[in-house]
Amino acid sequence: MRAKRWVIASPDTERVRVLSRETGYTPLTAAVLSARGIDTPQAAADYLSCDVRGLHDPFGLTDMDKAVEVVREVIDRGEKMVVYGDYDVDGITATCTLVDYLRSKGAKCEYYIPNRLTDGYGLTRPAMEQLYEQGTRLLITVDSGITANEEIAVARELGMQVVITDHHE
Numbered sequence: 001m002r003a004k005r006w007v008i009a010s011p012d013t014e015r016v017r018v019l020s021r022e023t024g025y026t027p028l029t030a031a032v033l034s035a036r037g038i039d040t041p042q043a044a045a046d047y048l049s050c051d052v053r054g055l056h057d058p059f060g061l062t063d064m065d066k067a068v069e070v071v072r073e074v075i076d077r078g079e080k081m082v083v084y085g086d087y088d089v090d091g092i093t094a095t096c097t098l099v100d101y102l103r104s105k106g107a108k109c110e111y112y113i114p115n116r117l118t119d120g121y122g123l124t125r126p127a128m129e130q131l132y133e134q135g136t137r138l139l140i141t142v143d144s145g146i147t148a149n150e151e152i153a154v155a156r157e158l159g160m161q162v163v164i165t166d167h168h169e
């Protein structure tokens, strides 16, 4: 196996020093922020804030209006939906966030986290079949699905609608 090597961007030490001094963040925190191009006290405060107003407009996601309509219809019909997550930190966080929200809106909503060892990553045909048999009529992916054309075709043939949200390209 070919070894891979992490390449850590080296931040501008002077900027890090100034950012650390102006914000009170540790030099390490300031270095991480600076390496991400966040190197003013205001930008750092905005980035680290939990204020929902700092988030992007969700309608910037392609076809969000169509997705909202599909989700609303499934809730209105009382049908079961499943949030299809991922086993890593962003996948689990996204799953919890969306399941909590959809349940708060009255959705019959379960979740599915693929098993890294037995399922592997992303959507799989056996999972599509299992979820359909368990009554799922809408699948909402978080953190995967953007390239899963074949599996999505399987899901649709079975009779499930699929909404993809994914931060990969």
Ligand SMILES: [Mn+2]
Residues within 6 Å of the ligand: 086, 088, 089, 090, 091, 143
């Ligand atoms: Mn992930």
